[in-house]
Amino acid sequence: MSDIQDGSSLMRILKRLGLHRLAWSARRLHCPVPSSALVLDVGSGGNPYPRANVLLDAYEDTPERYHLPLMKDRPMVLGTAEQMPFRDHAFDFVIASHILEHTSEPERFISELIRVGKAGYIETPDGFFERINPFRFHRLEVSVKDGLLMIYKKPSWRHDAYLVDLYENQLKCERFIAFTSSCPRPFYVRYYWNNSINYKVVNPNVNANWPLPDVEYPKTEVGLRYHFVGLIRSLFSQTRRNAKLNLFDFLACPSCHSVDFSTSDECITCKGCGQAYPVRQGIPVMYPAAKPNHNG
Numbered sequence: 001m002s003d004i005q006d007g008s009s010l011m012r013i014l015k016r017l018g019l020h021r022l023a024w025s026a027r028r029l030h031c032p033v034p035s036s037a038l039v040l041d042v043g044s045g046g047n048p049y050p051r052a053n054v055l056l057d058a059y060e061d062t063p064e065r066y067h068l069p070l071m072k073d074r075p076m077v078l079g080t081a082e083q084m085p086f087r088d089h090a091f092d093f094v095i096a097s098h099i100l101e102h103t104s105e106p107e108r109f110i111s112e113l114i115r116v117g118k119a120g121y122i123e124t125p126d127g128f129f130e131r132i133n134p135f136r137f138h139r140l141e142v143s144v145k146d147g148l149l150m151i152y153k154k155p156s157w158r159h160d161a162y163l164v165d166l167y168e169n170q171l172k173c174e175r176f177i178a179f180t181s182s183c184p185r186p187f188y189v190r191y192y193w194n195n196s197i198n199y200k201v202v203n204p205n206v207n208a209n210w211p212l213p214d215v216e217y218p219k220t221e222v223g224l225r226y227h228f229v230g231l232i233r234s235l236f237s238q239t240r241r242n243a244k245l246n247l248f249d250f251l252a253c254p255s256c257h258s259v260d261f262s263t264s265d266e267c268i269t270c271k272g273c274g275q276a277y278p279v280r281q282g283i284p285v286m287y288p289a290a291k292p293n294h295n296g
Contacts, residue, residue, distance in 0.1 A: 005032055006190060020183045027190070029236055031121075037092035038250075040117065042081050043099030046071050047229060050236035052095060053245060056084060064102065064137045068222070073234070074242040078285045082108040083254040085277075085286035086116040090250040094120035101125060101138040104209035106151045110197050122191040127152060129187040132167035134158045136215060139208040142189050149191055149199035153208040247284065254288040 007023075008030040014023035031039060031051035041052035046068030048055050055076040059065075079085040081096070082105050094117030096109075101124045103109045113120055125135075127143035127150065134157055141152040158164055170176045180187070251268075252259050258272025268277045268284055277286045 006192060020185065021181065024184045029232075031093065031095070032192075033093045033119075035238070038090070039093045039095065040086070040091040042084070042094060042096045042113070043102070044071065044076070047233070048073075049095050049097065050233045051238070053238060053242050054091070054247070054250065056081070056086075063216075068226075072281075072283065074237070074239075075245050075247050076283050077247065077251070078280075078283060079254055079287055082112060083288040084112045084116050085252060085254040085284070086250050087252040087259055088115055088257075089118055090252075091117045092119065093117060096120065097123040098125075100151075101130065101135075101140045101142055104139045104153070104207070106140055106153070106199075106201055107204075110199060113193075114195075114197060119194040120192070122149070122189070122193070122197075124189045126187050126189050130154075131160055132163055134164060136213045139210075144189055144191055147198060149189075149197060151199060151201045153201065153203050153206040155206050155208070156210055157213060251284070251286070254286055 008026065011023045011026045011030060014020070014026060028049055029051075031049065033039060033051070038054070039049075039052045040054045040056060041048045042056050044052065044055035044057050045065050048071050053074065055071070055074060056079055057070060057076070058078065058080055060070055060078065077085055081099060081103060094113050096113060100106065100109060100122055113122075124130075124140075124142040125133075125138070127141035130138060130141045134154070136157045138157070139154055141154060143150045143152075248261065248263075251261070253261075253270035253272055253275060255275050256270065256273040258270050260271040262269045262271060264279075266279055268279060268286070269275070270277075275288075277284055279285070
């Protein structure tokens with residue numbers, strides 16, 4: 001996206017001061033759109049971007065979130081990123097931060113981003129970092145080369161065990177850990193797009209939908225830092241505007257794309273295909289069929 005700044009003035013100041021870690025944290029406050037723009041956060045999880053007006057997540061609870069509670073502080077829908085329950089071009093800007101790498105169907109995921117949004121931002125671990133430090137529930141390695149988003153479908157969660165062992169050996173060195181922690185930017189992909197996403201799946205025939213390892217994921221402590229982040233998020237959110245939004249201005253049936261619904265307090269029913277979607281505590285649950293399992 002050539003006409004957009006990938007960092008804020010605050011980020012640039014912090015970098016000049018050598019505070020690279022703080023500059024990296026400040027990126028979540030940077031959303032390069034006017035105040036009137038409507039912003040969707042896909043895979044919003046337990047820490048949605050402050051500027052997002054509408055949230056989408058696949059799961060009420062998942063170990064992939066390290067058991068952080070799902071944040072529901074603005075209009076929200078539960079549904080899949082591969083079949084989003086929104087109208088075509090409903091949003092001016094779509095944030096997809098640390099969610100693309102979780103899908104086994106990157107083509108469908110990216111197609112949906114383009115369908116529901118006019119522009120957006122994608123953030124993932126860098127492919128090199130994912131290769132040496134793989135996550136058990138990440139199915140893709142993502143990098144950028146000359147403006148092209150390069151996507152590699154992982155044949156298994158850790159398909160280069162020797163390289164991972166070499167990296168884990170380096171983690172025994174405190175100086176190495178301090179170095180990587182002080183300058184996180186090179187280990188992540190930040191990609192802005194406008195109207196279209198320039199990407200290539202380098203190994204499209206690989207099946208990345210392998211079973212997730214059955215392991216116990218560590219729980220994230222909900223302490224002072226969690227509440228401090230929540231306070232910052234609320235200060236930079238469009239709270240009053242979000243409270244007035246009508247989700248039905250943006251919703252579409254994920255199965256047939258109809259925008260005609262009948263509603264009750266407990267259910268939304270698509271008049272196009274007859275699919276009924278429950279409403280739980282005011283949140284529409286709009287999966288295209290049955291709720292997806294954690295391998296999907």
